[in-house]
Amino acid sequence: MMVISKHSKKIQGEQYCSEYDINMSMLKKITRKGFWLKYRNQFVIYMILSFGMIFLTSILFLANPQIFKFFIGPLNPILIIIFIALLGSAFLIVLASGGFLEKHKSKNLKLMLISLVIAPYLASIVILIDIVFRYPENINVLFPQSLIFYLVIAFAVEVLFHLIPFALLLIALTKVFHDTDRNKxxxxxxxLGSFIEPIYQMIIAFPEGFPLWNIIYFFGIHLVLFNVIQLNLFRHYGFLSMFLFRLIYYAIWHIIWGYFRLVLFF
Known part of the structure; x- marks a missing residue:
């Protein structure tokens, strides 16, 4: 029979009180009018994107019910994107209430635009690799459905691989290392979050017959760098900047080059 000392009970009680205080503090922040005004732009942008993605998913699913099956099997993509959007909004509120989101400032716009220029550069590297070594034929959704498909996928990926993991990591690390500087x-x-998507992609899309250096570069350097840039964009400029970065990359690699590579190589 285990005997719990009074000291242990006291520590547990203090932990519960601490967690209760944190939760109440977060609730008070969320219910304040100033909180919503401070992050209004980010919340409004996210809501517009969410409704837009739900609408586009519905159109694409009605036009081609099979297009999402590779990713989600028999599940309804409309319900999935609604769930992802709602989940993302909840974690966005959590990040804002914890003070982890920076308020949008117009003077930062130039820096954000400069950062977005990196996306075409990263896409061009993958295109060069494809020209030399040839990725499989079926890695791209066919045009014109690709125009909608990659918009939806970009949104879903940003929520699932960046917004949610980043929030969870911050919450966990803040609790474990509560005395550590917030910036650190x-x-x-x-x-840590920059490795989630590369690991996932390596598991589901490991290219057979490719040189080892190519695999190491794409999964170990290219995608990690891509994710580091995106998470930093999210941290400093909000969800939209992160979404736009991936959208630019997808537009060049998956949509534009995805169309021409089928004409040129297959």
């Missing part, structure tokens, strides 16, 4: 905690979260 965010940097660690970005570093």
């Amino acid at each position: 905690t965010m940097q660690i979260s970005i570093a």
Whole structure:
């Protein structure tokens, strides 16, 4: 029979009180009018994107019910994107209430635009690799459905691989290392979060017959760098900047080059 000391009970009680205080503090922040005004732009942008993606998913699913099956099997993509959007909004509120989102400032716009220029550069590298070594024929959704498909996928990926993991990592690390500088905690979260998508893609899309250096570069360097940039964009400029970065990349690699590679190589 286990005997719980009074000291242990006291520690547990203090932990519960601490967690209760944190939750109440978060609730008070969320219910304040100033909170919503401070992050209004980010919430409005996310809501517009969410409704837009639900609408586009519905159109694409009605036009081609099979197009999402590779990713979600028999599940209804409309319900899935609604769930993803709602889940993302909840974690966005959590990040904002914890003070982890920076308020949008017009002077930062130039820096954000400069950062977005990196996306075409990264896409061009993958295109060069494709020209030399040839990725499989079926890696791209066919045009013109690709115009809608990659918009929806970009949104879903940003929520599932960046917004939610980043929030969870920040919450966990803040609780574990509560005395650590917040900036350092965010940097660690970005570093850890940048490996989630590369690991996932390596598991589901490991290219057979490719040189080892190509695999190491694409999954170990290219995608990690891609994710580091995106998470930093999200941290400093909000969800839209992160979404736009991937959208630019997808537009060049999956949509434009995805169309021409089928004409040229297959």
